[in-house]
Amino acid sequence: MEHPRRTGGSLASPATLLGRHAELVRFAVVGAGTFVVDTAVFLLLENTILEPKPVTAKILAVLVATIVGYIANREWSFRARGGLARPREATRYFVVSGIALLVNAAPLGVSRYVLHWAVPHVSAFSEQVADLVSAQVVGTLLAMAFRWWAFRRWVFPAALAD
Numbered sequence: 001m002e003h004p005r006r007t008g009g010s011l012a013s014p015a016t017l018l019g020r021h022a023e024l025v026r027f028a029v030v031g032a033g034t035f036v037v038d039t040a041v042f043l044l045l046e047n048t049i050l051e052p053k054p055v056t057a058k059i060l061a062v063l064v065a066t067i068v069g070y071i072a073n074r075e076w077s078f079r080a081r082g083g084l085a086r087p088r089e090a091t092r093y094f095v096v097s098g099i100a101l102l103v104n105a106a107p108l109g110v111s112r113y114v115l116h117w118a119v120p121h122v123s124a125f126s127e128q129v130a131d132l133v134s135a136q137v138v139g140t141l142l143a144m145a146f147r148w149w150a151f152r153r154w155v156f157p158a159a160l161a162d
Contacts (some may be wrong), residue, residue, distance in 0.1 A: 024148075026077040030069060036066035040045055043082050046128055046131070054112060058135050062143075066097040078156035089155060096150040102145035108135040 038061045045057035064101045070093050084092070111134035118127050152158075 006136060009063075017105075021082075027073065027148060027151075030077050033072065033138075034069040035063040036112040037068050038062055039142070041065070042096065042135065045120040054131055055105055055109055058108050058139075059101060062097075062101045062104055066094070066101070069097070070094070072150065073156070078151065081152075081156035081158055082156070091150070092155045096155055099150075100143040100147050102109060103146050104135070104139040107142070110134065 040061075041064050045060060046054050050057040050060070070090065073093075074089070094129035108131060111130045112127055115130075116122075117130035117134075122130070
């Protein structure tokens with residue numbers, strides 16, 4: 001049998017691909033929304049009351065986004081999964097999210113306190129760029145991959161495995 005791309009045959013339509021990966025697409029949409037919440041809260045706190053404490057600002061931002069994420073993931077992304085009692089599910093969600101919070105904040109901590117990408121070692125602009133890249137790009141991507149794996153395995157299992 002020849003490959004469809006080589007013979008001019010049709011590949012799966014976008015709708016078919018979305019259907020097969022609907023859970024991942026919903027998880028990504030929720031993630032995009034919580035990324036906006038996380039970024040807005042982080043920038044607000046880091047540039048106001050928590051200016052000298054960027055890691056604390058990041059942790060608080062992730063906590064706010066985590067609460068929003070639990071509701072959205074439970075009610076939309078993983079609505080067809082589960083089977084765990086809500087208190088147990090919520091506990092697992094917040095434990096996994098707590099670990100993900102550490103994963104998310106670690107690159108910012110390394111950037112600031114190991115690599116010293118902060119004023120007076122670098123310009124204020126460079127510090128802001130380093131903070132955004134380490135916290136909002138590197139940290140978020142690492143935490144997202146961890147959450148996807150852990151949520152599917154422990155928080156919203158396909159079948160009750162307890």
